[in-house]
Amino acid sequence: xxxxxxxxxxxxxxxxxxxxxxxxxxxxxxxxxxxxxxxxxxxxxxxxxxxxxxxxxxxxxxxxxxxxxxxxxxxxxxxxxxxxxxxxxxxxxxxxxxxxxxxxxxxxxxxxxxxxxxxxxxxxxxxxxxxxxxxxxxx
Amino acid sequence: xxxxxxxxxxxxxxxxxxxxxxxxxxxxxxxxxxxxxxxxxxxxxxxxxxxxxxxxxxxxxxxxxxxxxxxxxxxxxxxxxxxxxxxxxxxxxxxxxxxxxxxxxxxxxxxxxxxxxxxxxxxxxxxxxxxxxxxxxxxxxxxxxxxxxxxxxxxxxxxxxxxxxxxxxxxxxxxxxxxxxxxxxxxxxxxxxxxxxxxxxxxxxxxxxxxxxxxxxxxxxxxxxxxxxxxxxxxxxxxxxxxxxxxxxxxxxxxxxxxxxxxxxxxxxxxxxxxxxxxxxxxxxxxxxxxxxxxxxxxxxxxxxxxxxxxxxxxxxxxxxxxxxxxxxxxxxxxxxxxxxxxxxxxxxxxxxxxxxxxxxxxxxxxxxxxxxxxxxxxxxxxxxxxxxxxxxxxxxxxxxxxxxxxxxxxxxxxxxxxxxxxxxxxxxxxxxxxxxxxxxxxxxxxxxxxxxxxxxxxxxxxxxxxxxxxxxxxxxxxxxxx
Numbered sequence: 001x002x003x004x005x006x007x008x009x010x011x012x013x014x015x016x017x018x019x020x021x022x023x024x025x026x027x028x029x030x031x032x033x034x035x036x037x038x039x040x041x042x043x044x045x046x047x048x049x050x051x052x053x054x055x056x057x058x059x060x061x062x063x064x065x066x067x068x069x070x071x072x073x074x075x076x077x078x079x080x081x082x083x084x085x086x087x088x089x090x091x092x093x094x095x096x097x098x099x100x101x102x103x104x105x106x107x108x109x110x111x112x113x114x115x116x117x118x119x120x121x122x123x124x125x126x127x128x129x130x131x132x133x134x135x136x137x138x139x
Numbered sequence: 140x141x142x143x144x145x146x147x148x149x150x151x152x153x154x155x156x157x158x159x160x161x162x163x164x165x166x167x168x169x170x171x172x173x174x175x176x177x178x179x180x181x182x183x184x185x186x187x188x189x190x191x192x193x194x195x196x197x198x199x200x201x202x203x204x205x206x207x208x209x210x211x212x213x214x215x216x217x218x219x220x221x222x223x224x225x226x227x228x229x230x231x232x233x234x235x236x237x238x239x240x241x242x243x244x245x246x247x248x249x250x251x252x253x254x255x256x257x258x259x260x261x262x263x264x265x266x267x268x269x270x271x272x273x274x275x276x277x278x279x280x281x282x283x284x285x286x287x288x289x290x291x292x293x294x295x296x297x298x299x300x301x302x303x304x305x306x307x308x309x310x311x312x313x314x315x316x317x318x319x320x321x322x323x324x325x326x327x328x329x330x331x332x333x334x335x336x337x338x339x340x341x342x343x344x345x346x347x348x349x350x351x352x353x354x355x356x357x358x359x360x361x362x363x364x365x366x367x368x369x370x371x372x373x374x375x376x377x378x379x380x381x382x383x384x385x386x387x388x389x390x391x392x393x394x395x396x397x398x399x400x401x402x403x404x405x406x407x408x409x410x411x412x413x414x415x416x417x418x419x420x421x422x423x424x425x426x427x428x429x430x431x432x433x434x435x436x437x438x439x440x441x442x443x444x445x446x447x448x449x450x451x452x453x454x455x456x457x458x459x460x461x462x463x464x465x466x467x468x469x470x471x472x473x474x475x476x477x478x479x480x481x482x483x484x485x486x487x488x489x490x491x492x493x494x495x496x497x498x499x500x501x502x503x504x505x506x507x508x509x510x511x512x513x514x515x516x517x518x519x520x521x522x523x524x525x526x527x528x529x530x531x532x533x534x535x536x537x538x539x540x541x542x543x544x545x546x547x548x549x550x551x552x553x554x555x556x557x558x559x560x561x562x563x564x565x566x567x568x569x570x571x572x573x574x575x576x577x578x579x580x581x582x583x584x585x586x587x588x589x590x591x592x593x594x595x596x597x598x599x600x601x602x603x604x605x606x607x608x609x610x611x612x613x614x615x616x617x618x619x620x621x622x
Contacts, residue, residue, distance in 0.1 A: 013235040013244075015289070015319050017549035018360045022606055039549040040239075040321045064235050065261035065471050069248065093471035096258055119469070120437060120613075 075112025173302030206232030273303020340382020355389020359432025450488030541574025
């Protein structure tokens with residue numbers, strides 16, 4: 001099987017570039033084909049890249065607190081673009097202020113994200129889940 | 140080496156277009172109105188004067204970061220930080236949409252925050268609130284207030300902030316572009332900041348002191364002192380060229396105490412030397428030390444220790460100001476209580492250190508100081524050589540050629556070839572120098588220090604070490620050792 005294609009990027013007006021560099025290096029090393037859009041990526045740019053690269057998953061990062069506003073409507077737009085099977089992850093410091101993670105997770109799942117991660121997540125675990133989710137969505 | 144002062148005619152021509160970019164620009168059309176208003180601000184609330192006073196008294200002032208979407212909430216937050224938090228200086232941190240001149244989105248953020256009953260923006264949208272909104276804020280508190288942001292094109296923000304009673308403005312044409320933006324051209328951003336500095340120069344010419352603070356820590360991620368020093372000095376020179384007088388240069392905590400102390404001493408010395416060499420005499424130079432700008436431990440007790448170590452270095456390094464972190468740093472933006480507790484923790488260290496002098500005159504600090512001096516000179520010489528007769532062009536060409544290169548920065552105009560790693564004692568060294576114009580002897584020292592760590596850990600120096608170092612402090616250590 002070809003390396004699963006994934007799109008990475010930091011959404012909105014967020015310029016946190018360090019974690020993005022690490023994610024790119026990690027997922028590439030873990031055997032994924034990474035299309036990294038870097039920082040300050042709009043919803044449209046995420047979906048354009050997903051369509052162009054025929055990606056199985058889009059991993060959205062947000063560190064600056066505006067994540068909720070920036071991510072609203074992304075799932076609907078993906079469906080409109082014919083990406084019904086797209087696996088959608090979000091991770092980072094997703095809202096303003098210290099909030100119980102369960103609450104953050106609930107909000108982002110309501111927006112149509114498949115999985116939501118705090119910044120301290122073990123990346124190897126994310127890679128394992130991502131492979132499984134991509135596989136499940138294919139069938 | 141200098142850059143041209145923006146002519147008053149060109150400034151006014153630009154100004155007209157700048158003020159039209161958002162309706163609140165109209166309220167600051169009369170420049171003299173801002174001047175008149177600034178003259179009514181009591182001296183105790185002037186940021187530049189507070190910094191000069193701290194320098195004369197050998198004191199370190201405390202400042203938090205803080206900003207929320209709505210005016211009344213923002214005032215409540217600042218009042219809490221100056222009373223409960225005992226802050227000496229106050230911030231107004233600007234939201235990320237405003238930083239990108241996306242005022243419509245900032246406006247939606249304001250509306251959504253009203254409905255939600257909590258701030259959905261990560262800062263105070265000063266342009267949307269306009270001159271009168273800013274005046275409400277600066278009048279409601281007793282301490283000097285500074286605008287802190289990350290805005291590549293901050294011309295309108297500066298106009299509104301100064302007319303709105305803020306007496307200090309953070310940022311610069313390199314430090315608010317390369318670490319904060321993706322596609323902003325280097326020369327364009329430098330010119331936009333010449334405008335900001337020219338505006339500050341106008342206030343200075345008319346007897347109103349306004350403090351300017353280039354953003355020292357850059358990406359806040361393993362930035363070697365000589366890189367941030369070079370940027371700070373270049374931005375200082377560019378600001379002085381436009382008539383700025385009160386300059387606060389910054390450095391972000393690296394974590395190795397002796398390297399940090401050497402960095403603070405050399406920043407003051409090198410900046411002073413460079414400004415005088417360029418012919419400036421009438422300036423007021425102060426320093427700001429930023430507590431650790433990288434990833435924090437989630438555990439609040441551990442976070443307080445990181446804050447405390449930063450407080451110690453600020454005191455030992457005898458800086459005029461320190462920017463304080465909070466125990467919520469790992470989770471993002473702190474509550475007002477957490478923010479105040481970071482201030483109080485730092486206050487305790489500073490008070491205990493106030494009457495002590497830490498002697499940093501030892502072999503290691505001398506070695507580090509000498510190294511930083513040589514590295515900064517190498518970079519400055521290369522930028523000057525590339526400049527012709529215009530420092531702005533020197534900086535543009537230096538980034539294009541990789542002579543200046545900031546680790547982990549998002550800008551497409553940054554080469555991104557420099558990779559830093561900690562040595563066996565946690566000092567920040569270079570693994571890859573990219574195009575930085577550093578001599579072989581300097582690089583041999585960096586390599587030697589990294590090889591020592593490599594031997595101690597029994598693994599080669601690779602990108603994995605960089606990753607481990609980036610997350611080390613958040614996991615309770617300074618050096619990212621293998622598991």
